[in-house]
Amino acid sequence: MKIIRTVKELKEAVNALKAEGKSVGLVPTMGALHDGHISLVERARSGNDAVVVSVFVNPTQFNNPDDLRTYPRTEEADCRRLDEAGVDIAFIPTVEEMYPEPDTRQFDLGAVAAVMEGAMRPGHFNGVAQVVSRLFAMVNPDRAYFGEKDFQQIAVIRRMVELEKFPIEIVSCPIKRESDGLALSSRNVRLSAHQREVAPNIHRVLKESVGRKLAGASLEEVKHWVIDSINAYPEMEVEYYEIVNAADMQPVAEWGDCSEPVGCITVYLGDVRLIDNIKY
Ligand code: PAF
Numbered sequence: 001m002k003i004i005r006t007v008k009e010l011k012e013a014v015n016a017l018k019a020e021g022k023s024v025g026l027v028p029t030m031g032a033l034h035d036g037h038i039s040l041v042e043r044a045r046s047g048n049d050a051v052v053v054s055v056f057v058n059p060t061q062f063n064n065p066d067d068l069r070t071y072p073r074t075e076e077a078d079c080r081r082l083d084e085a086g087v088d089i090a091f092i093p094t095v096e097e098m099y100p101e102p103d104t105r106q107f108d109l110g111a112v113a114a115v116m117e118g119a120m121r122p123g124h125f126n127g128v129a130q131v132v133s134r135l136f137a138m139v140n141p142d143r144a145y146f147g148e149k150d151f152q153q154i155a156v157i158r159r160m161v162e163l164e165k166f167p168i169e170i171v172s173c174p175i176k177r178e179s180d181g182l183a184l185s186s187r188n189v190r191l192s193a194h195q196r197e198v199a200p201n202i203h204r205v206l207k208e209s210v211g212r213k214l215a216g217a218s219l220e221e222v223k224h225w226v227i228d229s230i231n232a233y234p235e236m237e238v239e240y241y242e243i244v245n246a247a248d249m250q251p252v253a254e255w256g257d258c259s260e261p262v263g264c265i266t267v268y269l270g271d272v273r274l275i276d277n278i279k280y
Contacts, residue, residue: 001083003090007098007138010091014052014139017088022049026141028132031055032072032186033081036176040145041085043173050088052139059095060103061127066271072186091139103130107163112155112249116242116264117275128153129160136166143169147176149183151264151277155249175276177203183276195269198235202267205229206278209263213280219243219255222263222280230267239266239273243280255280 004010017024025044029037033055044051055078062068075092082090106126109118113125136144146154154172161168176184181203182196191199209226217225227238242251245258252258261280266273 001079001087001090003079003092005092005094005097007093010052010089010138013089017050023142024048024139025051026135026139026144027051027053028135028144028146029053029055030057030071030186031078032074032189033078034176034184034186034188036147036149036184038081038085039176040147040173041082041087043171044143044145045086047143047171048141051086052089052091052141053082053087054091054093054135054139055082056091056093056098056131058098058127058131060099060130061124063121063123067273070190072189091135098131098134103134105130105133107133107160109156109159109163112152112159115152115244115249115251116240117152117266118156120239120266125153125156128156132157133160133164133166136161136164136168140166141168143171145171145173147174148172148277149175149185149275151246151262152249181207183274185274187272187274190272191269195235195272198233199269199274201233201236202230202265202274202276203278206263206265206276210278210280213255219253219261226263226265230265235269237268239268241265246279 025048027040027044057071059068107129109125118125158170180200182200205226209222212222227241230236230238243261243263244251246260246262262277264277266275
Protein backbone atom coordinates (compact mmCIF):
# COMPACT_ATOMS: atom_id res chain seq x y z
CA MET A 1 0.00 0.00 0.00
CA LYS A 2 1.24 3.48 -0.90
CA ILE A 3 0.86 6.14 1.79
CA ILE A 4 0.47 9.47 0.05
CA ARG A 5 0.33 12.88 1.72
CA THR A 6 0.24 15.35 -1.15
CA VAL A 7 -2.41 16.06 -3.78
CA LYS A 8 0.22 16.06 -6.53
CA GLU A 9 1.41 12.53 -5.68
CA LEU A 10 -2.18 11.35 -5.26
CA LYS A 11 -3.13 12.53 -8.74
CA GLU A 12 -0.01 10.94 -10.24
CA ALA A 13 -0.65 7.60 -8.53
CA VAL A 14 -4.35 7.54 -9.51
CA ASN A 15 -3.52 8.53 -13.11
CA ALA A 16 -1.04 5.65 -13.29
CA LEU A 17 -3.77 3.22 -12.18
CA LYS A 18 -6.20 4.63 -14.73
CA ALA A 19 -3.55 4.45 -17.48
CA GLU A 20 -3.45 0.69 -16.80
CA GLY A 21 -7.19 0.63 -17.44
CA LYS A 22 -8.03 0.06 -13.77
CA SER A 23 -11.32 1.16 -12.23
CA VAL A 24 -10.95 3.05 -8.96
CA GLY A 25 -13.12 2.96 -5.83
CA LEU A 26 -12.80 5.69 -3.18
CA VAL A 27 -13.61 5.30 0.51
CA PRO A 28 -13.51 8.69 2.26
CA THR A 29 -12.92 8.38 6.03
CA MET A 30 -11.89 10.46 9.01
CA GLY A 31 -9.71 7.62 10.33
CA ALA A 32 -10.03 5.86 13.71
CA LEU A 33 -10.96 2.97 11.51
CA HIS A 34 -13.20 0.12 12.67
CA ASP A 35 -14.82 -2.90 11.02
CA GLY A 36 -17.51 -0.65 9.53
CA HIS A 37 -14.86 1.18 7.49
CA ILE A 38 -13.22 -2.11 6.55
CA SER A 39 -16.57 -3.38 5.24
CA LEU A 40 -16.65 -0.32 2.93
CA VAL A 41 -13.12 -1.13 1.77
CA GLU A 42 -14.13 -4.75 1.07
CA ARG A 43 -17.14 -3.59 -0.91
CA ALA A 44 -14.90 -1.19 -2.86
CA ARG A 45 -12.38 -3.95 -3.53
CA SER A 46 -15.04 -6.29 -4.88
CA GLY A 47 -16.40 -3.61 -7.24
CA ASN A 48 -13.16 -2.01 -8.52
CA ASP A 49 -9.64 -2.90 -9.64
CA ALA A 50 -8.03 -0.47 -7.20
CA VAL A 51 -9.05 1.16 -3.92
CA VAL A 52 -8.10 4.57 -2.53
CA VAL A 53 -8.94 5.40 1.11
CA SER A 54 -8.65 8.94 2.41
CA VAL A 55 -7.96 9.51 6.10
CA PHE A 56 -8.63 13.13 6.99
CA VAL A 57 -10.34 14.69 10.00
CA ASN A 58 -12.05 17.49 8.11
CA PRO A 59 -12.21 20.66 10.26
CA THR A 60 -14.81 22.38 8.07
CA GLN A 61 -17.52 19.86 9.00
CA PHE A 62 -17.14 20.26 12.78
CA ASN A 63 -19.42 22.90 14.23
CA ASN A 64 -18.17 22.09 17.73
CA PRO A 65 -14.44 22.77 18.42
CA ASP A 66 -14.38 20.26 21.32
CA ASP A 67 -15.70 17.54 19.03
CA LEU A 68 -12.91 18.30 16.54
CA ARG A 69 -10.28 18.38 19.31
CA THR A 70 -11.37 15.07 20.87
CA TYR A 71 -12.04 13.21 17.61
CA PRO A 72 -9.89 10.04 17.85
CA ARG A 73 -6.73 9.99 15.69
CA THR A 74 -5.02 6.62 15.24
CA GLU A 75 -2.94 6.92 12.06
CA GLU A 76 -0.52 4.06 12.66
CA ALA A 77 -3.23 1.53 13.45
CA ASP A 78 -5.32 2.85 10.54
CA CYS A 79 -2.46 2.28 8.06
CA ARG A 80 -1.96 -1.27 9.36
CA ARG A 81 -5.65 -2.09 8.91
CA LEU A 82 -5.81 -0.56 5.44
CA ASP A 83 -2.69 -2.42 4.33
CA GLU A 84 -4.15 -5.72 5.63
CA ALA A 85 -7.42 -4.98 3.85
CA GLY A 86 -5.62 -4.74 0.50
CA VAL A 87 -5.95 -1.00 -0.09
CA ASP A 88 -3.79 0.39 -2.93
CA ILE A 89 -3.47 3.99 -1.77
CA ALA A 90 -3.99 5.60 1.63
CA PHE A 91 -4.26 9.37 1.18
CA ILE A 92 -3.45 11.15 4.46
CA PRO A 93 -3.15 14.89 3.85
CA THR A 94 -2.59 17.70 6.35
CA VAL A 95 -5.21 20.45 6.71
CA GLU A 96 -2.89 22.82 4.77
CA GLU A 97 -2.58 20.31 1.92
CA MET A 98 -6.32 19.80 1.73
CA TYR A 99 -7.18 23.50 2.13
CA PRO A 100 -4.28 25.66 0.87
CA GLU A 101 -6.85 28.49 0.84
CA PRO A 102 -9.99 28.61 3.00
CA ASP A 103 -12.90 26.94 1.21
CA THR A 104 -15.67 29.55 1.03
CA ARG A 105 -18.01 27.59 -1.22
CA GLN A 106 -21.62 27.38 -0.06
CA PHE A 107 -23.46 24.44 -1.61
CA ASP A 108 -27.15 24.69 -2.33
CA LEU A 109 -27.89 21.36 -0.64
CA GLY A 110 -31.60 22.01 -0.38
CA ALA A 111 -34.20 20.27 1.76
CA VAL A 112 -32.22 17.05 2.37
CA ALA A 113 -29.68 19.05 4.36
CA ALA A 114 -32.10 21.31 6.22
CA VAL A 115 -33.45 18.81 8.76
CA MET A 116 -32.00 16.61 11.54
CA GLU A 117 -28.16 16.80 11.40
CA GLY A 118 -28.45 19.86 9.18
CA ALA A 119 -30.64 21.64 11.74
CA MET A 120 -28.61 20.52 14.78
CA ARG A 121 -25.13 21.08 13.33
CA PRO A 122 -25.14 24.30 11.30
CA GLY A 123 -22.53 24.21 8.52
CA HIS A 124 -21.81 20.50 9.02
CA PHE A 125 -23.14 19.29 5.69
CA ASN A 126 -21.62 22.19 3.79
CA GLY A 127 -18.25 21.11 5.25
CA VAL A 128 -18.91 17.50 4.24
CA ALA A 129 -19.75 18.67 0.70
CA GLN A 130 -16.56 20.77 0.60
CA VAL A 131 -14.23 17.95 1.54
CA VAL A 132 -15.96 15.19 -0.42
CA SER A 133 -16.14 17.34 -3.57
CA ARG A 134 -12.39 18.05 -3.22
CA LEU A 135 -11.63 14.35 -2.84
CA PHE A 136 -13.85 13.53 -5.82
CA ALA A 137 -12.08 16.14 -7.96
CA MET A 138 -8.65 14.81 -6.91
CA VAL A 139 -9.33 11.10 -7.37
CA ASN A 140 -12.18 11.14 -9.88
CA PRO A 141 -13.16 7.61 -8.82
CA ASP A 142 -15.62 5.38 -10.66
CA ARG A 143 -17.42 4.70 -7.38
CA ALA A 144 -17.39 6.09 -3.84
CA TYR A 145 -18.53 4.22 -0.73
CA PHE A 146 -20.39 5.53 2.32
CA GLY A 147 -21.93 3.82 5.35
CA GLU A 148 -25.65 3.99 6.08
CA LYS A 149 -25.08 4.88 9.74
CA ASP A 150 -24.78 8.42 8.40
CA PHE A 151 -27.98 7.95 6.45
CA GLN A 152 -28.69 11.62 5.81
CA GLN A 153 -25.08 12.25 4.78
CA ILE A 154 -25.51 9.89 1.83
CA ALA A 155 -28.52 11.89 0.59
CA VAL A 156 -26.50 15.11 0.95
CA ILE A 157 -23.57 13.65 -0.98
CA ARG A 158 -25.90 12.49 -3.76
CA ARG A 159 -27.23 16.05 -3.92
CA MET A 160 -23.68 17.50 -4.09
CA VAL A 161 -22.81 15.01 -6.89
CA GLU A 162 -25.89 16.16 -8.79
CA LEU A 163 -24.95 19.85 -8.32
CA GLU A 164 -21.32 19.35 -9.34
CA LYS A 165 -22.18 16.82 -12.08
CA PHE A 166 -19.58 14.29 -10.95
CA PRO A 167 -19.82 11.08 -13.03
CA ILE A 168 -19.36 9.00 -9.88
CA GLU A 169 -21.57 6.20 -8.58
CA ILE A 170 -22.40 6.61 -4.88
CA VAL A 171 -22.62 3.21 -3.19
CA SER A 172 -24.37 3.07 0.18
CA CYS A 173 -23.38 0.20 2.47
CA PRO A 174 -25.25 -1.34 5.42
CA ILE A 175 -24.51 -0.42 9.04
CA LYS A 176 -22.03 -2.68 10.82
CA ARG A 177 -22.89 -3.47 14.44
CA GLU A 178 -21.20 -4.94 17.50
CA SER A 179 -22.65 -8.33 18.53
CA ASP A 180 -24.82 -6.49 21.10
CA GLY A 181 -26.30 -4.24 18.40
CA LEU A 182 -24.36 -0.99 18.95
CA ALA A 183 -23.64 0.62 15.57
CA LEU A 184 -19.88 0.80 14.98
CA SER A 185 -18.62 4.37 15.28
CA SER A 186 -15.24 5.99 15.79
CA ARG A 187 -16.81 7.83 18.72
CA ASN A 188 -17.60 4.57 20.61
CA VAL A 189 -14.05 4.53 22.05
CA ARG A 190 -14.96 7.68 23.99
CA LEU A 191 -17.74 5.88 25.92
CA SER A 192 -17.00 4.93 29.55
CA ALA A 193 -17.38 1.23 30.42
CA HIS A 194 -20.80 1.97 31.90
CA GLN A 195 -21.98 4.10 28.94
CA ARG A 196 -20.79 1.33 26.62
CA GLU A 197 -23.05 -1.14 28.50
CA VAL A 198 -26.07 1.13 28.14
CA ALA A 199 -25.49 2.22 24.50
CA PRO A 200 -26.78 -0.98 22.78
CA ASN A 201 -30.25 -0.07 24.07
CA ILE A 202 -30.45 2.50 21.28
CA HIS A 203 -30.59 -0.26 18.67
CA ARG A 204 -32.70 -2.52 20.91
CA VAL A 205 -35.38 0.15 21.26
CA LEU A 206 -35.31 0.97 17.53
CA LYS A 207 -35.67 -2.72 16.67
CA GLU A 208 -38.56 -3.17 19.09
CA SER A 209 -40.25 -0.13 17.58
CA VAL A 210 -40.52 -1.98 14.26
CA GLY A 211 -42.55 -4.65 16.10
CA ARG A 212 -44.79 -1.90 17.50
CA LYS A 213 -45.43 -0.56 14.02
CA LEU A 214 -46.28 -4.07 12.80
CA ALA A 215 -48.66 -4.45 15.75
CA GLY A 216 -50.57 -1.37 14.56
CA ALA A 217 -49.09 1.60 16.44
CA SER A 218 -49.33 4.95 14.66
CA LEU A 219 -46.20 6.80 13.55
CA GLU A 220 -46.66 9.39 16.33
CA GLU A 221 -47.06 6.63 18.93
CA VAL A 222 -43.91 4.86 17.73
CA LYS A 223 -41.97 8.11 17.73
CA HIS A 224 -42.95 9.01 21.30
CA TRP A 225 -42.35 5.46 22.49
CA VAL A 226 -38.79 5.46 21.09
CA ILE A 227 -37.93 8.84 22.63
CA ASP A 228 -39.45 7.96 26.04
CA SER A 229 -37.85 4.49 26.12
CA ILE A 230 -34.36 5.86 25.49
CA ASN A 231 -34.76 8.87 27.76
CA ALA A 232 -35.85 6.45 30.52
CA TYR A 233 -32.14 5.58 30.87
CA PRO A 234 -30.60 8.33 33.02
CA GLU A 235 -27.35 8.01 31.02
CA MET A 236 -28.99 8.79 27.67
CA GLU A 237 -30.67 11.83 26.17
CA VAL A 238 -32.31 11.86 22.77
CA GLU A 239 -31.40 14.95 20.76
CA TYR A 240 -33.85 14.14 17.98
CA TYR A 241 -35.78 11.21 16.62
CA GLU A 242 -37.41 11.73 13.25
CA ILE A 243 -39.14 9.27 10.96
CA VAL A 244 -38.34 10.45 7.44
CA ASN A 245 -38.93 9.46 3.87
CA ALA A 246 -35.71 7.82 2.61
CA ALA A 247 -36.29 9.40 -0.80
CA ASP A 248 -36.05 13.04 0.40
CA MET A 249 -35.21 12.96 4.14
CA GLN A 250 -38.39 14.89 4.98
CA PRO A 251 -40.22 13.95 8.20
CA VAL A 252 -43.49 12.09 7.62
CA ALA A 253 -46.59 12.30 9.78
CA GLU A 254 -48.20 8.94 8.95
CA TRP A 255 -46.91 5.57 7.80
CA GLY A 256 -48.99 5.79 4.64
CA ASP A 257 -47.23 9.02 3.59
CA CYS A 258 -44.15 7.28 2.21
CA SER A 259 -42.97 3.90 0.98
CA GLU A 260 -39.57 3.85 2.72
CA PRO A 261 -39.82 5.27 6.24
CA VAL A 262 -36.53 5.44 8.14
CA GLY A 263 -36.20 6.39 11.80
CA CYS A 264 -33.10 8.53 12.43
CA ILE A 265 -31.89 9.14 15.97
CA THR A 266 -29.19 11.06 17.79
CA VAL A 267 -28.48 10.29 21.41
CA TYR A 268 -26.08 11.88 23.87
CA LEU A 269 -24.31 9.65 26.40
CA GLY A 270 -22.54 12.27 28.50
CA ASP A 271 -20.78 14.36 25.84
CA VAL A 272 -20.55 11.52 23.32
CA ARG A 273 -23.03 11.99 20.49
CA LEU A 274 -24.11 8.75 18.79
CA ILE A 275 -26.33 8.37 15.76
CA ASP A 276 -28.23 5.37 14.42
CA ASN A 277 -31.22 4.57 12.25
CA ILE A 278 -33.70 1.86 11.40
CA LYS A 279 -35.80 1.05 8.34
CA TYR A 280 -39.53 0.46 9.01
O1 PAF B 1 -18.53 10.06 7.28
C1 PAF B 1 -17.40 10.55 7.46
O2 PAF B 1 -16.51 9.94 8.08
C2 PAF B 1 -17.11 11.95 6.94
O3 PAF B 1 -18.21 12.77 7.03
C3 PAF B 1 -16.55 11.95 5.51
C4 PAF B 1 -17.57 11.43 4.52
C5 PAF B 1 -15.29 11.10 5.45
C6 PAF B 1 -16.17 13.38 5.09
O4 PAF B 1 -15.21 13.92 5.94
